[in-house]
Amino acid sequence: MAYMQNRVLHQPQQVNVSSAHGSSGAGGPPIHDCFLRLNHDFPNSPNYPHDTAVKTLLRLPQVSQTVAYSFVHIDKPQDGETHAIYLLPTLQRLPLDGVRYLEEEQRYNLNVGRGLELEVMESRGGFVPGDDHYAWRIRRLYRLTKGGHPSMALLHYSKGNPQAIPPQIANQPVRHYPLRKIDEPSIYVYGERMGQKEFLQQRAMAGVVSQNAHMAQAENRRERERREGGYQHPPLPADDEDDPTVTTRSLALLRFTRNHDHLAEIFSPVTISQIPDIPLPYADVSASELENKLALLESQIEKLRKGKIACTRDSVSNAGVPPDVMTVDG
Structure with missing residues (x-):
């Protein structure tokens, strides 16, 4: 070989x-x-x-x-x-x-x-x-x-x-x-x-300048659409360093979304829209079903407690302890 x-x-x-x-x-x-x-x-x-x-x-x-x-x-x-x-x-x-x-x-x-x-x-x-x-x-x-x-x-x-x-x-x-x-x-x-x-520094600076310019234009365009009632965007949390026109938080969110979608479109065999949502572990369980299970468990626990008390009383009686001095912590 x-x-x-x-x-x-x-x-x-x-x-x-x-x-x-x-x-x-x-x-x-x-x-x-x-x-x-x-x-x-x-x-x-x-x-x-x-x-x-x-x-x-x-x-x-x-x-x-x-x-x-x-x-x-x-x-x-x-x-x-x-x-x-x-x-x-x-x-x-x-x-x-x-x-x-x-x-x-x-x-x-x-x-x-x-x-x-x-x-x-x-x-x-x-x-x-x-x-x-x-x-x-x-x-x-x-x-x-x-x-x-x-x-x-x-x-x-x-x-x-x-x-x-x-x-x-x-x-x-x-x-x-x-x-x-x-x-x-x-x-x-x-x-x-x-x-x-x-060089690494040139690539980083060029990327920041280009992304900031495009993101600022996109945010300004969306802001105009929001004022005109043609675009709805979920409100972003307040930021102490918000700019009156373009916020840092908005730029970061838009930049992440755009870059993620762009790279996925180019390289991923599965697009973002094709990725199924992960179901919640209790999505198919109803509240009434959980309540019934809870009631069943509570009744079983109560039976166990009563059985424990009965066993304890029998043990004390066999040992010759008067019932009036017997205490049981239920």
């Missing part, structure tokens, strides 16, 4: 991100040891169907015009972990992820309709040396070789059938620890800003 780590990637025609090549700076790890990952955290999903992967891959080019990518380490991933990554032209094999795979990587293509072709690269029998007792990890990489952007891919980790780990490699790590810090700024890989770098 060959203990494969990664196979050479068949590189399609790539977008040239020249500023992302080379080393990550003095003392940092080489770029080819890091993943170029979209700055978005996907929810963990034990299963990732092919149609969900296709939908997400089709949306990635649009998202990548406004969301940058960062060089990161993916190390010892959890079950259900998902990442959107960009495959650089110089990448010959996937970077290390802290997992050793027993089986050789399998590659197959699927015709998913509408002129789209999905390529799947699957590695089974993965385990973290020194941590896992069985090789149960599966890694799948999805990308659209036809009808999509071939450099944008999804990386998903899941559970598979456990396999025995050969003892000679059970504790041999696949990379050196501790992992070195990455000091590279984020970078845009698609659209008009392709190749531009974005």
Whole structure:
């Protein structure tokens, strides 16, 4: 059995991100040891169907015009972990992820309709040396070789059938620890800003300014509609620091709602409106039914108390204690 780590990637025609090549700076790890990952955290999903992967891959080019990518380490991933990554032209094999795979990587293509072709690269029998007792990890990489952007891919980790780990490699790590810090700024890989770098402080400030402007406009528009009687919004709690026109609390609420719905629309296979409400534990129980159960329990308790008193009296009588000095705490 060959203990494969990664196979050479068949590189399609790539977008040239020249500023992302080379080393990550003095003392940092080489770029080819890091993943170029979209700055978005996907929810963990034990299963990732092919149609969900296709939908997400089709949306990635649009998202990548406004969301940058960062060089990161993916190390010892959890079950259900998902990442959107960009495959650089110089990448010959996937970077290390802290997992050793027993089986050789399998590659197959699927015709998913509408002129789209999905390529799947699957590695089974993965385990973290020194941590896992069985090789149960599966890694799948999805990308659209036809009808999509071939450099944008999804990386998903899941559970598979456990396999025995050969003892000679059970504790041999696949990379050196501790992992070195990455000091590279984020970078845009698609659209008009392709190749531009974005530092953390710039990204935070730009996001705050843009969100504040849009939220202020939305709140002012809703305020006008409320005054005209065309829009009803539930009242918000009072705040000592409220602005006369746009409140901080309103901005925070609107910002959270908009961002949550926007990300769910792009990445979630289930929209917010499709999530069913969790039923209350006593939703199907009537008040009369609870009262009847309560009355039954009280009658049973009263019978037990009377039985206890009777037993106590019998015990005292047998012991020769006069009844007039006997007291029982009911």
